[in-house]
Amino acid sequence: MTGIDDLTKEFLVESYENLDQLDRDFVALEHDPHAKDKLGSIFRTIHTIKGTCGCLGFSKLESVAHVGENLLSRLRDGELLMDVEMTSGLLKLADSIREILGFIESAGNEGGKDYADVKELLVRLNDTPSINSPAAAAAEPAPMVPADAIPAEADAMAVPALCKEEPVYDGPERRVAAADSVAGNAIRVDVTLLDRLMNLVGELVLARNQVLQHTSSQKDAALLRTAQRLNLITTELQEGVMKTRMQPIGNLWNKFPRIVRDVANACHKKVRIEMEGRETELDKTILEAIKDPLTHIIRNSVDHGIETPEHRSTAGKAEEGLLFMRAFHEGGQVIIEVTDDGKGINTEVVKRKAIEKGLITSDEAGRMSEREALNLIFAAGFSTAERVTNVSGRGVGMDVVKTNVEKIGGTVDVQSRQGEGTTLRIKIPLTLAIIPALVVTSGGERFAIPQVSLLELVRIDETSSFIETINGTPLYRLRGNLLPLVYLNRELKLDSESSAGTAANIVVLRGGERQFGLVVDQINDTEEIVVKPLAKQLKRISVFAGATIMGDGRVALILDVLGMAQRANVVSRGHEAVVGAASESSMSIGNDRQLLLLFSVSGGQRMAIPLSTVSRLEEVSRTTLEDAGGTKVVQYRGEIMPLIEIAGRFGASPATAMVLDSDPARQAAEVVQIVVHRHDDRYVGLVVEQILDVVEERLQLQKAAARLGVLGTAIIKDRVTEILDVQTVVRMVLNVSEGVPA
Amino acid sequence: MSDSKQYCSFYVGDLFIGVDVCVVQEMIRYQEMTRVPLAPIELRGLINLRGQIVTAIDLRRRLQLAARSEGELPMNVVVRTSDGVVSLLVDEIGDVLSVDVSDFEEPPDTLVGVSRELIEGVYKLKDQLLLVVDPDKAADLSALTV
Numbered sequence: 001m002t003g004i005d006d007l008t009k010e011f012l013v014e015s016y017e018n019l020d021q022l023d024r025d026f027v028a029l030e031h032d033p034h035a036k037d038k039l040g041s042i043f044r045t046i047h048t049i050k051g052t053c054g055c056l057g058f059s060k061l062e063s064v065a066h067v068g069e070n071l072l073s074r075l076r077d078g079e080l081l082m083d084v085e086m087t088s089g090l091l092k093l094a095d096s097i098r099e100i101l102g103f104i105e106s107a108g109n110e111g112g113k114d115y116a117d118v119k120e121l122l123v124r125l126n127d128t129p130s131i132n133s134p135a136a137a138a139a140e141p142a143p144m145v146p147a148d149a150i151p152a153e154a155d156a157m158a159v160p161a162l163c164k165e166e167p168v169y170d171g172p173e174r175r176v177a178a179a180d181s182v183a184g185n186a187i188r189v190d191v192t193l194l195d196r197l198m199n200l201v202g203e204l205v206l207a208r209n210q211v212l213q214h215t216s217s218q219k220d221a222a223l224l225r226t227a228q229r230l231n232l233i234t235t236e237l238q239e240g241v242m243k244t245r246m247q248p249i250g251n252l253w254n255k256f257p258r259i260v261r262d263v264a265n266a267c268h269k270k271v272r273i274e275m276e277g278r279e280t281e282l283d284k285t286i287l288e289a290i291k292d293p294l295t296h297i298i299r300n301s302v303d304h305g306i307e308t309p310e311h312r313s314t315a316g317k318a319e320e321g322l323l324f325m326r327a328f329h330e331g332g333q334v335i336i337e338v339t340d341d342g343k344g345i346n347t348e349v350v351k352r353k354a355i356e357k358g359l360i361t362s363d364e365a366g367r368m369s370e371r372e373a374l375n376l377i378f379a380a381g382f383s384t385a386e387r388v389t390n391v392s393g394r395g396v397g398m399d400v401v402k403t404n405v406e407k408i409g410g411t412v413d414v415q416s417r418q419g420e421g422t423t424l425r426i427k428i429p430l431t432l433a434i435i436p437a438l439v440v441t442s443g444g445e446r447f448a449i450p451q452v453s454l455l456e457l458v459r460i461d462e463t464s465s466f467i468e469t470i471n472g473t474p475l476y477r478l479r480g481n482l483l484p485l486v487y488l489n490r491e492l493k494l495d496s497e498s499s500a501g502t503a504a505n506i507v508v509l510r511g512g513e514r515q516f517g518l519v520v521d522q523i524n525d526t527e528e529i530v531v532k533p534l535a536k537q538l539k540r541i542s543v544f545a546g547a548t549i550m551g552d553g554r555v556a557l558i559l560d561v562l563g564m565a566q567r568a569n570v571v572s573r574g575h576e577a578v579v580g581a582a583s584e585s586s587m588s589i590g591n592d593r594q595l596l597l598l599f600s601v602s603g604g605q606r607m608a609i610p611l612s613t614v615s616r617l618e619e620v621s622r623t624t625l626e627d628a629g630g631t632k633v634v635q636y637r638g639e640i641m642p643l644i645e646i647a648g649r650f651g652a653s654p655a656t657a658m659v660l661d662s663d664p665a666r667q668a669a670e671v672v673q674i675v676v677h678r679h680d681d682r683y684v685g686l687v688v689e690q691i692l693d694v695v696e697e698r699l700q701l702q703k704a705a706a707r708l709g710v711l712g713t714a715i716i717k718d719r720v721t722e723i724l725d726v727q728t729v730v731r732m733v734l735n736v737s738e739g740v741p742a
Numbered sequence: 743m744s745d746s747k748q749y750c751s752f753y754v755g756d757l758f759i760g761v762d763v764c765v766v767q768e769m770i771r772y773q774e775m776t777r778v779p780l781a782p783i784e785l786r787g788l789i790n791l792r793g794q795i796v797t798a799i800d801l802r803r804r805l806q807l808a809a810r811s812e813g814e815l816p817m818n819v820v821v822r823t824s825d826g827v828v829s830l831l832v833d834e835i836g837d838v839l840s841v842d843v844s845d846f847e848e849p850p851d852t853l854v855g856v857s858r859e860l861i862e863g864v865y866k867l868k869d870q871l872l873l874v875v876d877p878d879k880a881a882d883l884s885a886l887t888v
Contacts, residue, residue: 203793445777492779535788535797536825537883541780547788547795555776555788555795 023258033082079130202530213551250278270320277327293401305342345416347373439524443494453561486568511565602647751836772815821877
């Protein structure tokens with residue numbers, strides 16, 4: 001009996017594969033109804049299925065396949081031409097066959113459904129008069145294959161009586177039909193067996209690490225040589241076994257043309273799909289994990305992204321929309337892009353919906369960058385579908401996509417241009433089980449950080465001068481970019497020996513789409529580690545991705561970079577607003593650090609101007625100030641220098657802030673601080689309350705020009721500081737002074 | 743002829759505790775543990791058991807008893823729970839005992855709190871009581887705060 005079971009299993013596996021190929025062929029045929037080779041291969045596939053299942057006793061399947069075969073033989077012989085109705089009918093045939101196979105697989109029998117409707121449909125489709133000569137070809141579906149082509153298994157079977165006259169295994173022809181796979185050199189292996197092999201290799205890697213550690217201190221040359229050899233062999237074995245689990249992403253993508261066709265038809269749209277990078281290889285478990293997310297993304301693009309043909313032609317686009325999928329390796333990751341040339345994502349609509357659903361407040365919406373708004377589509381409970389269709393739009397789609405991708409350590413990102421299209425990008429690390437990692441020590445404990453998330457290592461010797469704080473968040477300026485810092489000891493509540501002001505080791509990591517710096521006590525080295533999953537009790541702790549056994553036999557925890565980032569709030573929306581506002585969505589005067597002169601205006605109000613606009617800082621006695629036609633001036637270096645009183649023009653309360661006023665009490669022997677600016681060949685003086693400091697900052701304004709003469713505000717040394725527009729101010733002064741009649 | 747069951751016994755503080763012998767994988771001496779930051783305090787750490795990473799749960803803390811004194815190293819009772827292999831940290835390991843099922847009694851109503859959750863019942867032995875603990879419940883830390 002085992003012979004038959006194995007045979008059925010083999011039949012099922014082969015048939016599923018063939019059905020997938022059928023789907024592809026049908027869709028391709030729809031675009032090109034004259035492709036004879038496709039017709040031939042389709043016919044052979046159905047014929048094979050019919051024959052085999054007849055031999056195995058699946059009569060229901062056989063009768064369904066038989067009706068399809070009749071139709072297909074006429075198509076193959078050119079008597080009928082493929083059209084939309086026929087394609088749909090044949091796809092229905094394929095689905096019915098798949099369904100019956102499913103019953104056979106799960107229940108062992110063909111299921112209780114009666115496929116009379118499908119058969120009727122096919123018969124009706126077949127009932128069309130031939131397009132060429134009335135001489136109908138005799139329904140001889142396939143050439144008789146001599147008995148010796150039937151493989152040995154059939155001989156061993158005890159029920160030859162079940163076999164009909166038609167041969168069962170079209171030996172050589174069947175191989176041709178499955179020619180897309182690497183026939184002959186390939187062998188089927190159970191995935192569980194491969195998993196076991198992977199585990200064993202993992203254990204071997206651990207043992208190898210331990211051997212290397214212990215022998216590194218030995219002097220025995222023979223031992224060292226052997227250990228080295230063991231090392232090389234293990235590495236190669238590891239690479240080899242990992243390769244066995246790699247499959248081309250094309251295997252997954254093969255299903256997509258059919259899905260796109262079905263969805264497009266259901267939505268009355270025209271869409272074609274193009275794919276690049278089918279041969280890009282992924283581990284089988286990753287393929288499984290992204291199957292559903294990718295399917296959803298595609299359905300979404302066709303349903304919501306691509307417009308109807310009418311809309312498209314009105315917009316000047318081709319009626320047929322394009323869905324472009326691309327996969328490639330980059331930097332230890334696999335990148336998968338899905339691009340459509342549809343209507344793009346309207347961020348205003350997205351924000352409005354998010355406010356409606358209570359996901360964000362209107363304040364937050366106002367402050368959001370384009371990128372943040374686009375990423376709202378991944379928020380739980382979000383959907384902008386005007387009508388919820390069967391296809392997508394039930395509001396559970398994109399956030400599930402994101403969760404599933406993140407579960408395997410990947411990230412998903414969206415870019416869009418309204419009217420032009422949208423691109424979704426999924427990035428996934430290449431392997432899961434054995435990864436290179438950076439080992440660090442902090443708080444007396446060792447931790448491993450997956451190298452795939454590692455960007456760089458920075459060591460700063462004097463933390464007090466390089467680490468700044470904005471709104472309580474420590475930041476480090478890395479080549480012009482603000483890097484939020486996370487202190488590992490603090491996050492994990494470890495004993496911390498370091499104190500502020502000493503050196504710091506910063507591990508720059510990428511968590512999701514954000515970068516942050518992890519401050520640790522000590523950086524050890526990189527090693528290959530085997531990732532062991534966490535026990536149930538630990539799975540709740542989001543900062544740990546797993547555990548591993550180090551070379552010395554002790555256990556070390558593996559940090560989950562994304563989890564760490566989320567916990568420390570460097571990727572939460574709230575925090576992004578702070579850092580984002582400071583670095584991305586705001587206007588910046590330049591990317592370089594500038595020297596600014598910081599001064600107080602009155603009553604604690606602060607302003608700053610670029611040091612480059614300052615000629616000199618002068619301190620003059622109040623008594624030297626003179627009046628000239630409504631403007632205060634002072635004699636300066638042989639010139640009459642007009643003065644502008646900053647507090648008066650820009651102060652919060654001009655009335656009381658006047659430095660220069662006629663109050664005699666205030667006109668004591670006070671000194672007045674003047675910032676001298678040279679404009680063309682004239683001097684202009686800005687009167688301020690007090691010069692505070694000269695600071696070096698990358699000037700980042702947080703608001704656009706608030707008023708005339710002020711460029712905006714920035715946070716300098718933790719204080720809100722207005723940046724004076726020196727040019728405008730100077731012009732104001734000079735116009736006034738020049739406009740005065742002599 | 744009455745039924746008998748076998749229990750692996752050990753001491754945790756003043757308590758004499760037994761666990762069904764069928765679920766005990768091994769009982770071994772102190773193993774070096776790696777602390778897990780942010781875990782509940784009952785979870786003392788992770789140990790390397792012949793290549794397998796096993797969670798170690800301190801029964802003293804789990805039963806809310808006073809902490810072990812400095813320098814006293816716990817022993818490991820490695821059990822198979824429904825969620826995998828777990829090591830229970832105990833003070834001293836006792837013998838494997840055969841007990842008479844008829845000597846079993848439900849825990850008294852006066853027993854409250856954590857002990858009530860973990861202790862399935864009591865065997866009246868000649869001169870002491872054997873508390874029966876369910877390893878699955880002992881290893882279940884989901885209700886505890888992190």
